[in-house]
Amino acid sequence: MTSRIELARVDLRGHTPTTAQLRTALPRGGVDVDSVLHQVRPVVEAVRDRGAVAALEFGAKFDGVTPDTVRVPAAALATALDGLDPAVRAALEVAIARTRAVHADQRRTDTTTEVVPGGTVTERWVPVERVGLYVPGGNAVYPSSVVMNVVPAQAAGVESLVVASPPQEQFGGLPHPTVLAAARLLGVEEVWAVGGAQAVALLSYGGSDTDGADLAPVDLITGPGNIYVTAAKRLCRGLVGIDAEAGPTEIAILADATADPVHVAADLISQAEHDVLAASVLVTDSPALADAVDAALTTQMTVVKHAERVTAALTGAQSGTVLVDDIDQGLQVVNAYAAEHLEIQTAQATTVAARVRSAGAIFVGPYAPVSLGDYCAGSNHVLPTAGCARHSSGLSVQTFLRGIHVVEYTEAALKDVAGHVVALAQAENLPAHGQAVQVRFEALS
Structure with a gap:
């Protein structure tokens, strides 16, 4: 009862x-992320120093299985999709279509502002070059997290992405086949059978696979995980960007x-x-x-x-x-x-x-x-937790874009504002800043 x-x-x-x-x-x-940093730091450092070998050793310890290679063979992705339950495939196709429709409208366009005649500032939106998308294992299977991470990255124009998900003993050291099938359905070609803190570290530092293939490091890691994944993201932040500490x-x-x-x-x-x-x-x-x-x-x-x-x-x-x-x-x-x-x-x-x-x-x-x-x-289900919604947003196309200001001034436009630049440089006791403008219009004494 x-x-x-x-x-x-x-x-x-x-x-x-x-x-x-x-x-x-x-x-x-x-959760108290600080409480596990001492456990996670050696994992991150070992993977930094020994790459895939260390990552696979930790996988054997924590997941109970060692895949032959970190990178999942392309044939395994195809096989997973071929064996996917038709009802699950249909549901994923609907989820993908709707998520793509919403995220397509989030793509930003470049904006140019003419500050003065001959002086412009353009905000140019450039996608991150390579991203690592983490899909957890644990209590459940998360093909939906594959969708929520991959779709905005693709909509942003990210050219290189890798999905990392823990190896599963019952599936011969591969990630769950439904995760693999979702990746294949989205056109993802690179999936790593690695999870936990060691996955975050390997994504951050890269290395060589057991067969000698290159495991290129990423520039940004997104996706939720347990406290150990979160701790590793905290330790690797700066070397790579992260979406959040979920x-x-x-x-x-x-x-x-x-x-x-x-x-x-x-x-x-x-x-x-x-x-x-x-x-x-x-x-x-x-x-x-x-x-x-x-x-x-x-x-x-x-x-x-x-x-x-x-x-x-x-x-x-x-x-x-x-x-x-x-x-x-x-x-x-x-x-x-x-x-x-x-x-x-x-x-x-x-x-x-x-x-x-x-x-x-x-x-x-x-x-x-x-x-x-x-x-x-x-909508996207990778969202801020623990009150962070007061200052942060969920995963979106914008997560994978960087705004770069492109400044272009003519000689006349610079000369018009030169006096103000010099005045502010002197006020901040940085005279060389002002001289960098003055030298363009007058010889230095």
């Missing part, structure tokens, strides 16, 4: 907490009495399914809804496949129900929380959603659950 599930409650009714107070009062999980997944639902508790409960469970550290938070001005959601959670848990994992997540310190006076206070709460995924299940949900300022992605109304965004909405 399933035990009753009751989300822990934070009651803010009758209070007007500041943003700072909210950040400490709200349920929040997360933490456990999270959902917040802002709901009022009009929400269906069965829907709310199902959506909270869907994110708790990811990980025991996943956060599921309900924010509501309706105690009756909160009670009904607890009852619905208990009922639905009788048929949940990963009940132990889900129960641990729902009853952890990172999950709970926040009671508020009204939707205005609810908006204050969700903006302070800055959820990775935020659902709005209220009356006039579109209007309420327009007032949200901090969220990785917003799902509006009863028919836009987070799981739609995970797969087939067309």
Whole structure:
């Protein structure tokens, strides 16, 4: 018999907490990346020094298998796609088409501003030359993460990309065949059978494969992973760019009495399914809804496949129900929380959603659950966690682009502003800056 599930409650009714107070009062999980840096640093350093050999040694230790080569043979990609369940292939094709449609509209165009006659500044958008896209293993299989990483990189015009995913003992040292099939479906030609911190290090430093083939280093690494992957990204940041330090997944639902508790409960469970550290938070001005959601959670848990994992997540310190006076206070709460995924299940949900300022992605109304965004909405599901949505965006085409200012001035245009350059150079006690302009118009004494 399933035990009753009751989300822990934070009651803010009758209070007007500041943003700072909210950040400490709200349920929040997360992981301490610093606590594993001492374990990850030797892995990164070993791969830096010994390349693929070290990466495969760590794979044998952590994954229990050693592939013949880091790079997955092209034939294995083709075989994986040929053996893919037709229903899964059809679903991936829909996900790819919709994700491509959304991301195609994100591509930026160059903009030239004429500052003065003869003086222009152009912002030119240039794709990163080579990127590494990490697709985790663990509790689940993530072909959708292949889609979410590869599509924006391709839309940005990235010319060289590699997908890295952990080798699987049950598949002969190759990544999961569904991951390989998704890569093949997207036209990816380079996949590495390497996971964890050693994957991040090998992507960062490169090396030679066991057969002598070149494993070229990348310029940018994207994609979520566990705490060890995150720690390795932190250690390699600077040598390469990273998208974010991803933490456990999270959902917040802002709901009022009009929400269906069965829907709310199902959506909270869907994110708790990811990980025991996943956060599921309900924010509501309706105690009756909160009670009904607890009852619905208990009922639905009788048929949940990963009940132990889900129960641990729902009853952890990172999950709970926040009671508020009204939707205005609810908006204050969700903006302070800055959820990775935020659902709005209220009356006039579109209007309420327009007032949200901090969220990785917003799902509006009863028919836009987070799981739609995970797969087939067309949006990207690689999103900021742990409150980082207050200052950061999810993965997009822009992640893979660099803005470069191109400055072009004629002699007359430079001469017109020369005096101002000299004045500012002198004010900053950098006279050579001014001289670099003056020398073009007058001989130095």
